Amino acid sequence: MKLRRRAGSGQVIDRRGSGGSVGRGGLPIALGGGGIGTIIVLVILALLGGIGGGGGGSGFDFGNPQFPGAAPVGDDTVSDPDDPGGQFVQDVLGDVQETWTELFAAAGKQYEPAKLVLFEGATQSGCGAASSATGPFYCPADQMVYLDPEFFQQLHQRFGAPGDFAQAYVVAHEVAHHVQTLLGTSQQVREQSQRNPDDANELSVRLELQADCYAGVWGYTAAQRGILEPGDLEEALAAAAAIGDDRLQRESGGTVDQDTWTHGSSEQRQHWFERGFDTGDPNQCDTFSGDI
């Protein structure tokens, strides 16, 4: 893909080389109510133009709360021209978030960008410790993505999913979780999962597949802008398949057990990424209604 090189926007926080120390404690958050029915209604309302809390009467609060788990003073943004990995993540993140800024604006709302923390070894997040052993994740408490770029090597070497667009898919997937947080979907899923732990895995799968679909929506815009290159879509689909629950279970030598899935099968992940990529429409990403 042909990304525009971006100057530091403050969206990437570079903690690499900071020693990998992890402080104590997480950030427990007050719990609330909700349910699967609410999730469906909320997602539909949000994606039909009701997203945001800018006075549209949607009931969503898009204020700008201060999170105690936010980056500590002393974090650096990516600024080294000899750091292509960091620059790439910064470029992808900026591009993805520009897309969501425009999609939110089209709905008359304001998108609040997420931040992304680059780390190596371990670091502290608003959701507890992040360690490279566990791969990337998104923390709704501080609205940050945590990524050790070493994961991209794993994606290539261990999971057999090379290529820059495979990596971009991972970043877009994590940003999609931020979109879900802004839309209130994440909170609804957490509440429902806490009330009904037996439904937690299915809700998680639906949440993750929606994130794949949102990542595909970004991919659609990238294609429309002519920044994709031959083979890019295939790279993303390979990455989506590589981290499918059924493939991971099969490769571990274990039994493929759908009840234990948290992210969906390779086929499901590809399907929902393609749904977003083909339509470019987040309204087509309602994974909470019907079969997936």
Next chain:
Amino acid sequence: MHRKCDTGNDTGNVPEERQPLPQQAAQPGGSTEGFVRGRYLAAFEVSSFQPDGSTERWWTSFHDHLADEARELVDAARGTPIEVELAGELSDLGEFGHMGLYSRELRVHAIRRKSK
């Protein structure tokens, strides 16, 4: 706030709210080190430990000195959970890990596996 995981001390204490933890881990405020048995699962965006006898899932991270051992565990548990005993500091109830979907954080300082 984290506390040490305990084991084998049958006081019957029940921490906070929601489902009681299994006896092996149900020692709020305890300070005795010990191992908790359960199943650990690693995958994309997943580092989950579910204690035996509980529906809770704990976001699991590892102390720096366990780097190699942690990687071995993650590799062994990728996609399919494995039985393991973990010791470390356990948080109070909250929302931890990826998407805040884990009820506690376990910061592991010792790993005991039955077989590799």
